[in-house]
Amino acid sequence: MKKERIVTRRWGDRRKGRTDWARVDAMTDEEVEASIANDPDWADFKDIDWSDAVLVMPARKKAISIRVDEDVLEFFKKEGDGYQRRINAVLRSYMQQRAKPKKRA
Template sequence: MKEELIGKVAMTTENGTDWERLRNMGDAEIHASAMADPDAQPTDENFWKHAKLVFPEAKETVTIRLDSEMLSWFKGQGKGYQTRINSVLCAYMNAQSNHNQQNR
């Protein structure tokens, strides 16, 4: 992994980002790139009239015993393994809730 010191923080280039090209982009090129991204379109006043601030639910810290093979697999998927485990457990919970509602 190549590291480059930027300010007091070492930035890694492992993800393939061309930081030098980004530093050399002008405002017009940055704007054109943002406008070309379908997920980053500008919003209008109508959007903000109906927007609602939503805070994520607080998470609870717990200690849980997990199989080492399973934990290694989740960790091997990259950053955010705890979030992924939480998502899998939530999906299971929701599937069980749906299953139980259908069987009533």
């Protein structure tokens, strides 16, 4: 790993985002509503009733070190971000299939 790409942070350090929070805080509720109404990314969600939304916390993950064949890793990585999640999903599917009761012939 190239040393210039390593970034060290202490626990509790905050990264500066690109959101202009002062501008957001200065907006009225009407301005926020108008901004949302004009946002094309919001169009698919504007008619959803969020009052019954349920927060689902993902299962805790445990960091491990695992050796896999290079071509297997590249296969998952070429699919884009989230390759570790996809590997986990494949392993979970295998685990669930193995845990099913065996059918008797």
